[in-house]
Amino acid sequence: MSLSSENSACAGAAINELPEIVIDVKSEKEYKRGKFLGKLEEEIDIHKHLRHEHVVDFHSHFEDDTNVYIILELCSRQFLKEMQKCREKLTEAEVRYFLRQLLLACEYLVEEKVIHRDLKPENLLLTGDMKLKVADFGFATRVHNPGQLKKAICGTTNYMAPEILTKKGHSYEADVWSIGCI
Template identity: 45%
Template sequence: EMVAGPPATEPGRLITDPSSGRTYFKGRLLGKGGFARCYEATDTETGNAYAVKVISQSRITKPHQREKILNEIELHRGLQHRHIVRFSHHFEDADNIYIFLELCSRKSLAHIWKARHTLLEPEVRYYLRQILSGLKYLHQRGILHRDLKLGNFFITENMELKMGDFGLATRLEPPEHRKKTICGTPNYVAPEVLQRQGHGPEA
């Protein structure tokens, strides 16, 4: 009797780029969201470590869902800033879409908050400066993140903050075309977003 191998979302499986043949060892689960799971991944040839976002093809049932993922990739790959998670590369196979990102091994501010339930004032100042630096860069390029929360502020091995998860991000339009979509994470959403007044960077 044949036994099927583990599904692609289980740790310990090799991921192969169909076009280049490069292989990556998929390690521990870093986190999971609505559509995706994020794992540590290591290039088997170079030893370079990444965070890989794995999106199951079976979850992408409608054209607009694929468009949303491609929009996230297109927007994120063009960003280069010290306090924004670095986009490396992406590919897909029959089962999944794989997005390779800078590895932030200390997880996120949400994990720090959950463990300690407090941040000291110097820490808050330290992280806020980095958040504002990243936001200024985005807004100068007409990009709205639209899901700023502790869980999307990732922390590197040397305790540097990197803003990530551009799944809800969009490019800013002129005021008459201001975004009226309600999106974001409950409890973090600005009033003008909930009231559909149209919103810009301030939200």
């Protein structure tokens, strides 16, 4: 049986409609040490349930004997950090444009009872049409009860809220602090 050129064109069109993806490879050796494997499982569990225009899409994940593969939306532009490096500074209009999108993403995370805990320019990606997407939920956690405070010290020091550094307990406000640092 052979395919006609008409059928081939249809198959080609279907292939071109597949989403562009990136595969984040996590070495299982690094994560098999105690709590780190649980943290990777939590990252996957949190991210796979998030659906928002300003959060990187989670497509699926799988593992083999050595690695865990997380299949994510490809953000074909650069990290916001790289954009800042290339251009000495962003215009006020650009800052407002990106800040609005980041705030919408964070508002959604609060609705989903998720604290990101590592918001920084390297975790803010840009799509081909310059939409901001929050990425990397490796330090993210869920808030299970209203008023619950988390005690873990995590994130990137330059963007960490004082309550994280002082171990006083933190919640969603830690992400607000990080936004101010960005």
